[in-house]
Structures are given as C-alpha cells and as structure tokens.
Amino acid sequence: MLFGFLVLLVCQFCGEIIVRYLDLPFPSPVVGMVILLAGLIMHGEVPKGIRQASEGLLSYLALLFVPAGVGLMVHYQLIAADGLTILTALILSTAITLLVTGVILDRLAKNKITQEQ
Amino acid sequence: MDELNTLWVYLSASPLLSIMVTIIGFLIASHINRMAGGSAFLHPVIVAIALIVAFLTLVGTSYEQYFEGAQFIHFLLGPATVALAIPLFDHLERVKQMFWPLIIACISGIFTAALSTIAIVIAMGGSRETVLSLTPKSVTSPIAMGIAEKIGGYPSLTAGLVLVTGAIGCVIGPIMFRWLKIEDHSVQGFTMGLAAHGFGTAQSFTVSSIAGAFAGLAMGLTGMLSAFILPLLVRFLGI
Known part of the structure; x- marks a missing residue:
C-alpha cells in the first residue's frame, strides 16, 4: 500500500521533470499517468500494492475536487454579472458535447465491431 | 472569551481546521445526496462547495486562508490522476480495439465543447474574460x-466552472444515453469522461469498471489534446 503510493508519487515526479525540462503545456500528473501505464505494460500486471493505493485514492476522487471548487467564492462579482450567460453556456454546451461525442463514438464503435465479425 | 479568541486564531492558522471543514462538508453533502436518492442535481461536490463557502463567509475566513490547509487534500489530486493508469491498463485490450474511433470522437468532442461554449457566451454578450x-x-x-x-x-x-460543468454532465449524461439508446458502457464512459472529466469518471466507476476506465482515458486524452488545440483555436478565432 505504502509502496504503491510511493510509485504513484514517483511517476508524478518523473512527469514533473519531463514537463519542466521539455516545457510541455500539460500538467505533470497526466504525464505521470502515461509513465505508469507504460511501466505496467512492460511489467505485464498490476502489483498488489499499487492497485490498493490506486483504488483507495480513486474511491475518494470526488472529495479531492472540493478545495479547488471553493475558489469560486473569489469570483462572486463576475459570476453575479455574467451568471445567466455562464449557466446557459455550461448546460447547453455540455449537452451538445455529450450528444456529438456519444453519437460519433457509438456509430464508429458499432461499425468496427460489425467489420470484425 | 479572550482565551477562546486566541484558540480560534491559532486553529484557523493551522491546516487542521480547513481539512476538517472540507471532510465534514463533503460528508454532510454526501448524506444530503443520499437522502435525495442520489440525484445528480445535488452532486456531493457542488453541495459541499456551497456549504463550505457559506461557512467560510460566516466565520470570515478568506479563501487563501482556507486553501493554506485544504491544499493537503488538493495535493492528492495529482497521485489520483496518476492512479487512473490502473483501470486503463485493466481494459487495455478494449482500448486498443477501439483506438481510432476513440481518437476521432475525442477530437470532435473537444472542438464541439469549445466552439459551442464560445458561440453561446459571445451570443449572450458575456465579457471576454468570461469567454x-x-x-x-x-x-x-x-x-x-x-x-x-x-x-x-x-x-x-x-x-470552479469546470466542476459545475462536471455536475451538469452527470445530470444530463444518463438522460442523453437513454434517449440516444447508447448502451455500450465503454461508449458511455468515454463520453462522460470527455464532457464531464473527473466527475464523469467518478460517476462512470459507479456504473461499471469498464465505463470508469474509458472515462479516465477520455479525461486524460481530452486534457492532453486540449492543451495543444485550445490555445491555437482561440488565437485562430482572434478572441
């Protein structure tokens, strides 16, 4: 468990170094995720400790978003001014995005499966 | 009273209070959500944020002060993102099989999300910063x-708005899948992860592990590709 947590941190750390060194536009944890995935593919299976640590963290994923979200309180003036626009844009755009992505992937995936059969 | 005051000053400067407030807020929010029958309208994260903002405003604590302590919870978001590699690895075969459809759907989704947002905000007269x-x-x-x-x-x-988007996605997503008759869990998961990132991923894990794995993949892929595409798109549109 502790070893697993260390592996996650080391992957994030390596991600951090790569992002800094290559001046990449994306955050280090995502690069860390790619590193861990590559490591797991090479190793061929997930060591028990890493699985335990990961499942522990992922089961509380929602809680981890709370501190950043409370930051909304800093922007109450802008939210008050553009509130309706923001809410409309969020709802409509999310619906359209779900629709387009879902339909495209569903069609493409079905085609692919029929092709292979 | 003076002693109580000194104690409060000491406590509000230690991370202990912020961490406790965050966890208590989340537990109460989860309880409210369960009582409401797990409705995504009362998403625990959104309810928790509302409760905590109300509490901080009431006791006069600034966000900076709160985050000083809450950053320890925030920090775990990093290793949790790395941990998404595990469900991804578990479903690697399925991911390989669907590789090109996933890439095409992802890029279409990124453009749809960004362009529709920009169009709606500009049409409704929102400020440039809001866009x-x-x-x-x-x-x-x-x-x-x-x-x-x-x-x-x-x-x-x-x-903050990313989180609100996530909660909205969790409400609309399942309705949309029923309406469009999308039953494949990998398609559902990927769509949720793309439109509603971490919230969609957390919700997809409650549907099935394969939905969760695809949601995590979509979240990572969308993030990486967006980091390249969005700055170029904004420059191209001249906003």
Whole structure:
C-alpha cells in the first residue's frame, strides 16, 4: 500500500521533470499517468500494492475536487454579472458535447465491431 | 472569551481546521445526496462547495486562508490522476480495439465543447474574460487551469466552472444515453469522461469498471489534446 503510493508519487515526479525540462503545456500528473501505464505494460500486471493505493485514492476522487471548487467564492462579482450567460453556456454546451461525442463514438464503435465479425 | 479568541486564531492558522471543514462538508453533502436518492442535481461536490463557502463567509475566513490547509487534500489530486493508469491498463485490450474511433470522437468532442461554449457566451454578450475562462470547461481542472492562464482567462474561476460543468454532465449524461439508446458502457464512459472529466469518471466507476476506465482515458486524452488545440483555436478565432 505504502509502496504503491510511493510509485504513484514517483511517476508524478518523473512527469514533473519531463514537463519542466521539455516545457510541455500539460500538467505533470497526466504525464505521470502515461509513465505508469507504460511501466505496467512492460511489467505485464498490476502489483498488489499499487492497485490498493490506486483504488483507495480513486474511491475518494470526488472529495479531492472540493478545495479547488471553493475558489469560486473569489469570483462572486463576475459570476453575479455574467451568471445567466455562464449557466446557459455550461448546460447547453455540455449537452451538445455529450450528444456529438456519444453519437460519433457509438456509430464508429458499432461499425468496427460489425467489420470484425 | 479572550482565551477562546486566541484558540480560534491559532486553529484557523493551522491546516487542521480547513481539512476538517472540507471532510465534514463533503460528508454532510454526501448524506444530503443520499437522502435525495442520489440525484445528480445535488452532486456531493457542488453541495459541499456551497456549504463550505457559506461557512467560510460566516466565520470570515478568506479563501487563501482556507486553501493554506485544504491544499493537503488538493495535493492528492495529482497521485489520483496518476492512479487512473490502473483501470486503463485493466481494459487495455478494449482500448486498443477501439483506438481510432476513440481518437476521432475525442477530437470532435473537444472542438464541439469549445466552439459551442464560445458561440453561446459571445451570443449572450458575456465579457471576454468570461469567454476565455469558460472555453476549457470540459477539461479536467488542473489542465483547464493551465489552459485558462495561457489564453487569458481566470484560472481559479475556470477551476470552479469546470466542476459545475462536471455536475451538469452527470445530470444530463444518463438522460442523453437513454434517449440516444447508447448502451455500450465503454461508449458511455468515454463520453462522460470527455464532457464531464473527473466527475464523469467518478460517476462512470459507479456504473461499471469498464465505463470508469474509458472515462479516465477520455479525461486524460481530452486534457492532453486540449492543451495543444485550445490555445491555437482561440488565437485562430482572434478572441
């Protein structure tokens, strides 16, 4: 468990170094995720400790978003001014995005499966 | 009374209080959500944020002071993102099999999310800062904050709006899948992860592990590709 947590941190750390060194536009944890995935593919299976640590963290994923979200309180003036626009844009755009992505992937995936059969 | 005051000053400066407030807020929010029958309208994260903001305003604590302690919880978001590699590895065969459809759907989704947001905000007369803070709304918060900073939005506003987007996605997603008759869990998961990032991923894990794995993949892929696409798109549109 502790070893697993260390592996996650080391992957994030390596991600951090790569992002800094290559001046990449994306955050280090995502690069860390790619590193861990590559490591797991090479190793061929997930060591028990890493699985335990990961499942522990992922089961509380929602809680981890709370501190950043409370930051909304800093922007109450802008939210008050553009509130309706923001809410409309969020709802409509999310619906359209779900629709387009879902339909495209569903069609493409079905085609692919029929092709292979 | 003076002693109580000194104690309060001491406590509000230690991370203990912020961490406790965050966890208590989340537990109460989860309880409220369960009582409401797990309705995504009362998403535990959104309810928790509302409760905590109300509490901080009531006791007169600033966000900076709160975050000083809450950053220890925030920090775990990093290793949790790395941990998404595990469900991905578990379903690697299915991912390989669907590789090109996933890439095509992902790029279409990124453009749809960004262009529809920009169009709606501009049509409704929102300010330039609002447009730019909203553009990365479907991207997972750590990446979205970086993109907002790069294109000229407010990173902290983006972080909050990203969460609201996630909650909205959790409400609309299941309704949309029923309406469009999308039953494949991998398609559902990927779509949720793309439009509603971490929230969609957390919700997809409650549907099935394969939905969760695809949602995590979509979240990572959308984040990485958006980091390249969105700054170029904004420059191209001349916003």
